Every structure is written in C-alpha cells, then in structure tokens.
Amino acid sequence: MDIYRSLINIVGRDSVSNSQEELFIYSRDSGAQRPRRADYVVMPGTVKEVQDVVILANKEKIPITPLGGGFTLSALVVPNKGGIVMDMKRMDRVIEVNEINRYALVEAGVSQAKLKSYLEKNHPRLQHSTPEAPPTVTVVGNALIQGHGHISSRYGINSDMINGMEVVLPTGEVCRIGSSSVGPYWFTRGPLPDLPGLFIGWFGTTGVVTKLSMKLYPRPGYRELLTFSTDNIDLIPDAIFEVTQVDLLEDFFLINQEKPDWMNHVFFCLILSGHTKEELELKKNIYKKVFLEFNTLKGSRGADKMKLVEDLHPALRKRFLDVPPVAALAADFRKGGGFEYTGTILPIDKIPEAWRKGIEIAHKHGMICSYVHQILGGHSIMFAFNYSFNRADEKDVERTRKALEESNRLTFELGGMVWKGEVGAQRLAMARMDPNTAELIKKVKKSLDPNGIMNPGNWEVVK
Numbered sequence: 001m002d003i004y005r006s007l008i009n010i011v012g013r014d015s016v017s018n019s020q021e022e023l024f025i026y027s028r029d030s031g032a033q034r035p036r037r038a039d040y041v042v043m044p045g046t047v048k049e050v051q052d053v054v055i056l057a058n059k060e061k062i063p064i065t066p067l068g069g070g071f072t073l074s075a076l077v078v079p080n081k082g083g084i085v086m087d088m089k090r091m092d093r094v095i096e097v098n099e100i101n102r103y104a105l106v107e108a109g110v111s112q113a114k115l116k117s118y119l120e121k122n123h124p125r126l127q128h129s130t131p132e133a134p135p136t137v138t139v140v141g142n143a144l145i146q147g148h149g150h151i152s153s154r155y156g157i158n159s160d161m162i163n164g165m166e167v168v169l170p171t172g173e174v175c176r177i178g179s180s181s182v183g184p185y186w187f188t189r190g191p192l193p194d195l196p197g198l199f200i201g202w203f204g205t206t207g208v209v210t211k212l213s214m215k216l217y218p219r220p221g222y223r224e225l226l227t228f229s230t231d232n233i234d235l236i237p238d239a240i241f242e243v244t245q246v247d248l249l250e251d252f253f254l255i256n257q258e259k260p261d262w263m264n265h266v267f268f269c270l271i272l273s274g275h276t277k278e279e280l281e282l283k284k285n286i287y288k289k290v291f292l293e294f295n296t297l298k299g300s301r302g303a304d305k306m307k308l309v310e311d312l313h314p315a316l317r318k319r320f321l322d323v324p325p326v327a328a329l330a331a332d333f334r335k336g337g338g339f340e341y342t343g344t345i346l347p348i349d350k351i352p353e354a355w356r357k358g359i360e361i362a363h364k365h366g367m368i369c370s371y372v373h374q375i376l377g378g379h380s381i382m383f384a385f386n387y388s389f390n391r392a393d394e395k396d397v398e399r400t401r402k403a404l405e406e407s408n409r410l411t412f413e414l415g416g417m418v419w420k421g422e423v424g425a426q427r428l429a430m431a432r433m434d435p436n437t438a439e440l441i442k443k444v445k446k447s448l449d450p451n452g453i454m455n456p457g458n459w460e461v462v463k
C-alpha cells in the first residue's frame, strides 16, 4: 500500500491503479502467450512524473514495464516479474513538426493514427512510415522494436528513421540523444557516438523513452497497386532482385493464402507512387517491362510465368492501397480473433525453403497457411509465419504456441532472426549468440540498470 500511495503522490489518483479488473487487462496481450501478473499500472503525464516513478522503482527495486500501444502480440509489455506497467498513453503530444528539416518530434504515447492525421491536416505534403498494425499503436513503441512501415521498402526500417530521443534512464537521469543534446534541432542522430542503439531493440530494458524525433518523407500525390502472380516459389528471390534493381517502389510485399483458392498463388504487390500521373504511369510501364523481361530471362511458361493480375478485386486493391494497408488480412477471424506471428527477418535467398517449411508447420497444427511478407529494400524480408486461433479454446492457443516455437527454431536454422520475439524466441537467440556478445549485452544492461528493474526477463541469458 505504501508503493500504491507513493505512486498516487506522483501521478495522481486517476492515473494509477491496482484494481484487479484493470490489472487483468495489463496482465496479458492479444497474442498467444500466457498471461503474467502486473501489480500496478501508472499513466504518467509528464517527464517529471516518469522520472519520479523510475526513481521510486529503482529505490524499491520494483520492475517497470513500459507500454505504448501494447500490440507487439509477443507479450513484450506483459511483466515477466510483476511490478509496474508504465502506460505512456497520456503523453500524447505532437510537440513539433519541422517541415523544412522533415522531422516530427512526438511524445511516447502518440499513436500512429494521431501522427498520421496531424500530418494530413497540418503538413499534407509530408508522411511518416506507418506500420500495418492497428492505428492505436505508438510511433515510439514501433520505432523502438525496429518495426517497419509502408515506406520501409524504400527508406529503411522505422528505427533507421530515428533522429534522436529523450530517455529517462533506469537510475532516473533524463538524457537527450542525437542533435538535441547539443542544440535546439532534433534533425539528426549524428555525427556523434550512435547512442540511440542503446535503446533500440532492447524492449524497454534500458530506459523509458519520453520523446522521439522521426524523419518524415515527401507524400506523393498519386499511388497505384501493380500485382503480378506466379506459382513457382523458387522464382521469388530472383524476382525480388530484379524488382529492387529498379529502385522506384514505395512499398513491396508478397501475399499468399491457401483459401480461397484464387488467393493460393504467390502475389507480388508493388505499391507505386508519383507526384504526377505521368510519373506514376512511367513507373507502371517500367515494372511491367521488368516482369516481361524476367519471364524471358527465366524462360518461364504456364503456371511459372509472372502474370499481371488485371482483375484484382477492387475491395482488395483498396485495402492494399490504404495507409496502413490491412495486414490483418492474414488473420482468420472466424477462429475467434486470436492472431500471432513469428516475424522472421530473413535473407532473401532463403524464402523458398522458409515458404515450404512454413506450410508444413501450419498443416501439422491443423491451420491453413497465410503469408504477408514485406520486402525491406533488396536486402532482407520480414517473413511472417501467421497463425490464427480461437482465444476461447485453450487447446487451440497451445497449438499456436507450439507452431510459433517451431517457426522460431526454423528461423534460426535458416540463418534468420526473430523480430520482436517473445521471451522464448529471445532465449533461442541468446543461446545461439556469440558468448562475448551475450556478455556485452549483459554488461550494457547492468551499467544502465544496476538494479535490473527495467522489463526484466527480456534479453537475459538463462543458464
């Protein structure tokens, strides 16, 4: 009760809770992982409040789990060791948009939808990279987990777009990182020692980010979807190479679904954009030629041939052209709304093997296979092994956990890495990791967070 009272003194009675009903929500997420207990939830409204909660937790050695939108699905915001869930949603100001220098400075609770609509209203010529996730997820949470958005095929993953940040360290100091540490602008992370890396990919284990500056990009006037299909999985790596050799795409993803039958092909979805209709038309013609030449190069015929899909259902076309596109297409909602995926970051040449083995895993666990993969430039792919399940059926959820575990293992066997992996996937990574690298991770965490209060259980070596 002393902790509860102290938290009330910091954030006010309305912004702290230890009621069972509210803790129930914060003890689970919408993926397939098992619930874990939270003891308190706090919603700070200012940096000072974040700082005071962290100082209290550090003194009392109480774990803190930072939470943005809570939608990684892999339970990264469900406390492993109880303690405080720090929900950042009250800190939701878009502090500054600097149009000429093309960046947005946001607080940690700003949702993707809020930044998107703010830009559409006030800076219609600029856009940020929006993930295909639900609109309530935060810009900060997404960037910190190395997420990707609809322009990541072109400009890099979303953590590459970070210019700098403000962080409350686990010992309570407020620290600015990037150009804002030396001047008034939040426009670049260097040339300085690259400190943002101390907070990116760490799942909140090294501090609480309170502000973040993200790069913005030109918003085109026109967008169009060009879709090609083939039935030959082995052609995928070479086709991706040829498409990305011509560097004119806004977004690029692959989809496939076993049901309905008409979706059971490999679809290459190319999102093209242009500032004029002529520019768009030119790009469309260039890519049609790329596929034509690819067919000639490979001598492809029949089902192997890359075919232009001219009759894509208008509703589907619209869903792909929306920003964000509806990725949840891969979920089978008839199964009760449960959905989780192993997000594998994979070398492009391993796609055919991953594709076939992913189908085997899905079938083994009685699921249909559905894929939506985003091409990250010409260098890697976010290959999603998607699983839908019925939340109300514990056996079905358990099957999904097994399937996730198998696709996690497969990922590492193929030389890939699990993106935003749950604790089990992190353990697999740590077990395979060069021991000196694992030791370095431990040292970095220990020096920033001597009492181990920040989202403990993540990125730990289990002996």
Ligand SMILES: Cc1cc2nc3c(=O)[nH]c(=O)nc-3n(C[C@H](O)[C@H](O)[C@H](O)COP(=O)(O)OP(=O)(O)OC[C@H]3O[C@@H](n4cnc5c(N)ncnc54)[C@H](O)[C@@H]3O)c2cc1C
Pocket (backbone or CB within 6 Å): 065, 066, 067, 068, 069, 070, 071, 072, 073, 076, 077, 088, 108, 131, 132, 133, 134, 136, 137, 138, 139, 140, 141, 142, 143, 144, 145, 146, 147, 148, 149, 202, 203, 204, 205, 207, 208, 209, 210, 327, 328, 455
């Ligand atoms: C249908 C669906 C589609 C999706 N598609 C995509 C996609 O296309 N691209 C993509 O990138 N993701 C996708 N996702 C995954 C996920 O929803 C997003 O990445 C989302 O943006 C994560 O942000 P969040 O606010 O929910 O993060 P959270 O889940 O709240 O947090 C993520 C991690 O960051 C930490 N964290 C959060 N805020 C802070 C902070 N202020 N300081 C320190 N640490 C913090 C948390 O502790 C946690 O470890 C999808 C999810 C679903 C359900």
